[in-house]
């Protein structure tokens with residue numbers, strides 16, 4: 223357990239701090255979130271799979287405006303085999319499933335649902351789980367740091383011209399009695415209100431869908447991404463360490479359920495669970511889109 227895990231445990235035992243809950247506490251003391259600060263050796267990323275696609279530099283100005291004129295969205299299935307995140311385990315300690323597998327499964331269930339609604343969809347990981355955009359050692363210190371891993375994703379999403387960005391995660395913490403759903407958003411910058419509105423629709427949609435399906439998911443609320451010692455969640459695009467910030471108009475990071483909560487895990491073991499989650503995220507995105515861009519879309523349809 224590193225200092226952060228120890229601090230998290232201390233806070234969790236005393237105040238059940240939401241900040242530490244969002245961090246997650248997977249086994250082996252490795253932080254669960256893509257906000258993770260643990261440096262990764264560069265060669266470990268190099269072993270992630272087939273060569274990653276070259277990332278186009280972010281479009282700027284008019285070019286970006288043209289790109290983002292349509293229904294463009296990016297999904298970020300959190301973590302990968304080199305940064306597996308949280309794990310659900312049975313009483314003997316055997317892994318039932320890992321966060322990086324669940325996030326990928328949800329993203330590739332959600333992608334065709336969005337496409338059927340007319341969205342162009344990019345996903346930050348390939349169907350085999352590898353990263354689409356390989357992170358670079360931008361500061362040349364010989365290690366891949368958390369912000370550099372996130373930077374590659376942000377650049378890719380910016381280049382795609384996404385108007386909406388949804389990062390998909392599952393939570394973890396040492397206390398198995400803690401469970402439920404929470405959504406993080408960047409409460410800063412020119413898109414603060416849109417970020418909050420997206421987080422709200424995603425949370426409401428997830429909680430109500432699971433409850434309608436017979437699982438009383440705990441509503442843990444929407445939360446600021448600015449709770450970590452080193453600042454905002456990198457992948458939401460507003461951490462000061464980033465070399466290039468987010469260009470999207472609304473972004474949120476969903477922590478669907480806790481993989482360390484037996485109740486949450488029992489729901490996730492249902493064969494229909496991930497489809498329920500994917501459909502709920504679709505519903506949340508579509509509701510946000512209509513609320514945020516509906517008038518604009520109606521205007522565009524006028525002769």
Ligand SMILES: [Zn+2]
Nearest residue numbers: 254255307391
């Ligand atoms: Zn995570």
